[in-house]
C-alpha cells in the first residue's frame with residue numbers, strides 16, 4: 431500500500447514575470463479576489479519569477495470561508511495588470527539596453543519582446559524560436575543606438591543601462607525594489623532578495639527560508655509540461671502549482687480542471703489534492719448513510735473498485751453514488767470494468 435499522506439499544502443509557483451507582474455513588487459495585491467474557497471490555516475507559497483526564476487512569497491491565509499471540499503486548495507491566480515506604459519524600456523522591464531538576439535540578430539528590449547514577436551506554433555523555425563538569454567553577447571544602447579558587447583554601461587554615451595545587471599542572464603532592470611539576485615545553482619536571476627531564500631538542489635528551485643523544514647522535495651518540480659495545456663511550466667508566464675503528489679500544473683489550468691473533476695484529482699496520477707480529505711470522506715460517509723441504495727438494487731453484485739489514492743482494489747457493495755476504498759477509507763475511487 432502506497433503512503434499518500436502529504437502534510438504540506440501545495441506550493442504555489444508562478445512562471446516568468448510578464449507585464450502584469452510589474453505591479454507585484456512583493457506585495458499581495460490582486461491575489462485576494464482569486465482565492466476561492468481557501469481554508470484558514472492553509473499556507474500558500476507563491477513563487478514569483480524573474481527571468482524564469484521561481485522566488486517565492488508566503489501568504490498566510492486568514493480567509494475563513496468554508497467550502498464544499500471540492501475547491502479546497504485555493505490557487506493564487508495572476509497578479510493584477512498595470513496598463514500604464516513605462517517611461518523607458520519595454521512593457522516588461524525598465525532598461526536602456528536592447529538585446530541583440532543571437533538566434534536571429536534582431537534587436538529587442540528583452541527576451542519576452544523577442545518571444546512575443548515569434549509565433550511559437552509556426553512551422554518555420556525562424557518564426558517559432560525562443561531566445562537563449564545566456565547566449566546574448568551584444569546590446570544596443572537605447573539612448574545613443576550604439577551596438578556593443580553587453581555590459582552595464584554604454585561604451586559610447588556612458589549611460590548606465592539599469593540599476594541591476596546580470597551578465598550571465600543578460601538581464602537589466604531598474605526596479606531594484608524587486609530584490610533581484612542571481613542564483614548560481616538555478617542559473618537564473620530571481621526576485622525577492624537573496625537573504626530570504628535557499629536553493630533546494632532536489633527541486634532545483636529557490637524557496638523561502640520559512641519552508642525549509644516543511645517543503646516536500648520533488649525532482650525538478652517545474653521542469654515539466656502542464657498536463658492540461660502542455661506548455662512548458664519553467665518558461666511559462668502563468669503561475670503554477672505543485673500538487674501534493676508532486677505533479678505540477680498551471681494554477682489556472684488546475685482551477686478549470688477541478689470544475690469538472692472530483693476531489694481535485696491530479697490530472698496525471700488522479701490522486702486527490704484536498705487539503706483535508708478526511709473531512710470530505712466523513713461527509714461522504716454521512717451522505718451514503720442517509721442515502722441507501724433503493725430496494726431494487728439490493729441484490730446487485732458487488733463491484734470492484736480501484737482507489738486512486740492508495741492504489742488498492744476492493745470489492746464493495748453496488749452503488750451509483752460513490753464507492754469507499756476499504757484500505758484507506760477514501761472515496762477517490764473508480765469502478766474497475768472487468
Ligand SMILES: [Zn+2]
Pocket residue numbers: 531532533534535536544559560561
Ligand atoms: Zn531570435
Ligand SMILES: [Zn+2]
Pocket residue numbers: 571572573574575576584585586587588589
Ligand atoms: Zn549609449
Ligand SMILES: [Zn+2]
Pocket residue numbers: 596597598599600601611612613617618619620
Ligand atoms: Zn542572472
Ligand SMILES: [Zn+2]
Pocket residue numbers: 613614615616617628629630634635636
Ligand atoms: Zn536557486
Ligand SMILES: [Zn+2]
Pocket residue numbers: 630631632633634645646647648
Ligand atoms: Zn526541495
Ligand SMILES: [Zn+2]
Pocket residue numbers: 656657658659660661679680683
Ligand atoms: Zn496549463
Ligand SMILES: [Zn+2]
Pocket residue numbers: 673675676677696697698699700701
Ligand atoms: Zn499527480
Ligand SMILES: [Zn+2]
Pocket residue numbers: 737738739740741742755756757758759760
Ligand atoms: Zn484507498
